[in-house]
């Protein structure tokens with residue numbers, strides 16, 4: 267059953283496709299109050315209740331015992347004490363009771379942080395819709411919620427191939443070296459990413475002539491090798507005379523404004539930029555159509571970045587900070603004065619003052635950015651996704667975004683942003699997968715090997731062994747970090763063994779993905795969804811159910827040959843490595859499972875089968891007619 271409760275006059279977010287009629291608010295079942303203009307409601311949690319949800323967010327599958335915020339944030343340190351990441355996915359479940367808050371400004375979710383047995387949810391405003399969904403089983407609640415928000419995006423098949431990225435492959439020679447490196451090591455590859463340096467001075471919808479001369483020909487040449495190039499698009503449009511995208515945007519009044527009606531200007535990679543007001547349909551149509559510059563040259567995949575939006579500084583913020591520094595010139599700073607000055611500069615990026623000084627135009631009126639902050643990136647990505655669907659049809663273009671709000675799941679996937687080459691981030695990725703699936707985001711994944719800082723060979727291998735199962739399987743790393751391409755480590759054969767397993771599983775994974783999208787199901791589920799009465803399964807935060815047939819349990823620590831795995835029922839362990847498959851039937855219970863660095867453990871439920879094809883160097887070269895089945899007898 268779904269009930270909708272409407273308070274005030276909510277801003278249209280387009281998260282929900284067809285809205286059920288609102289119930290009288292007096293029937294809202296939770297204790298609530300208004301406090302400092304915020305709507306606050308609370309509910310109790312029994313000792314053993316599990317709270318799921320919030321999509322892309324820090325910490326566990328069970329969200330209890332922490333405080334989270336829905337506030338899209340560009341924060342490259344995903345430590346466990348953070349409260350938000352890049353997305354705002356306002357769907358929470360207490361057992362099988364679902365709550366979706368359709369509200370695009372800040373929400374604070376105190377899930378037993380202040381009081382262990384109480385959840386207190388603070389909605390920063392009084393205009394919103396809350397949907398309550400009650401079913402007997404969590405998976406049914408998710409299905410009903412997903413039907414409400416509409417079918418999840420399905421990418422082209424080749425988007426399930428292995429993808430290599432780095433900030434940045436600076437020119438066509440660098441891209442060619444990557445492809446040659448993979449080909450020489452016999453490691454399959456489908457995509458190479460173009461990070462911001464492919465552009466001319468970081469201008470969206472331009473390609474640097476010196477870095478990629480005759481880009482269309484180059485793209486065609488790569489397509490003939492079955493390689494897709496995936497350029498990045500940033501949210502901000504460089505302010506530059508004679509740059510048509512900027513000039514059109516300014517002339518038509520398409521950029522976000524300040525209170526006095528001037529274009530808001532912020533500093534990001536291109537220097538000073540205007541931020542398209544993606545909340546407006548005509549701006550989305552304009553910006554979406556701009557991707558044609560690249561699709562006309564044969565590009566068929568994109569990643570949208572910096573769309574929280576990330577703002578390194580604003581002119582006003584910088585002026586204030588410099589003024590403050592100048593006023594201290596010649597003063598004898600005490601320690602607190604020094605720290606205050608330092609914080610002034612550190613606080614220039616993604617500052618609340620800047621966000622509060624941005625205005626959108628909605629239905630002809632000015633709306634402060636803080637009221638709609640969490641829609642910005644989602645609307646950018648919708649602009650692209652809706653253009654692609656209309657111009658090319660469904661399932662043709664790969665599209666994923668950094669920032670997101672529920673609703674964007676219909677036109678794109680997401681990646682989990684700037685993680686680190688830390689062992690703990692294997693688990694962070696694992697835990698976000700079911701949560702993101704609940705919220706409709708099926709095409710997702712983390713930067714495998716970790717984005718920030720230097721990775722070790724064993725970390726990349728173990729990260730990839732989880733990535734074998736994530737729809738987006740992309741190795742990506744930051745500027746200045748050690749080479750992280752698979753062929754740059756010792757004995758690349760181990761990497762081949764892992765990535766070939768992915769290619770063998772593509773028919774199964776793609777089919778599982780498609781069914782999950784069509785039937786509003788999750789690809790990855792917490793064990794507790796499937797084994798609600800099993801105490802150990804209910805607490806499991808390091809394994810996931812995959813599809814109807816499988817369970818996965820990646821190794822996530824250094825210098826170990828395996829890990830403990832809990833089997834909630836009899837299953838067969840298949841160790842997959844390259845074309846090798848070994849099989850070990852196991853009884854329900856706890857087992858120490860060994861997995862070498864070149865092996866992917868896959869647990870299959872008794873009686874179930876999983877198809878495997880022969881590996882190939884590209885998805886386009888897979889033989890999808892001839893399958894071998896691994897069956898758990």
Ligand code: MIG
Nearest residue numbers: 432433461462571668683684
């Ligand atoms: O401020 O384009 O999350 O994947 O490599 C950093 C450069 C901007 C952040 C993205 C990351 C990308 C990087 N970008």
